[in-house]
Amino acid sequence: MDWKKKLREEGYIELDGLRIELSLDNTFLDIDYIPRVLVYAEETGRWHVLRNPIPKGKTLEEGWDNAVEVLDAIARGEVKPDLGEPDVETRLVNALRKLNGCP
Known part of the structure; x- marks a missing residue:
């Protein structure tokens, strides 16, 4: 199964010691929820x-589709992830690239 489809359908994927989840944030107690990606x-x-x-x-x-698109852009090397932890960012990029069939 395509990793993007699996992430959208199941809400998470696990790979190489990472768990990537789609979540919601309501930090400002607004009526609207903001899509988030947790790793x-x-x-x-x-x-x-x-x-x-x-x-x-x-x-x-x-x-959530937009969140998956951001992850796909990271996998394609178009966007650098910002997780506040460089080692985890590198591992995320490598894991997503591997899912996309890149070395």
Whole structure:
């Protein structure tokens, strides 16, 4: 199964000691929820929030599609991930590139 489709359908994927999850944020207690990507790294034992901007979208589904598109842009090397932890960022890029069939 395509990793993007699996992520959208199941809400998470696990690979190379990382768990990537789609989540929602309501930090400002607005009515609207903001799509977020969370990355759990076994090596740090912590969750990391992807800080790259994710376009909101008109619906929740569209917002999550946009989150997956940001991850795909990272996989293609068009966007550098911002997780606040360079080693985890590098591991995320390598894992996503591997899913896309890149060396």
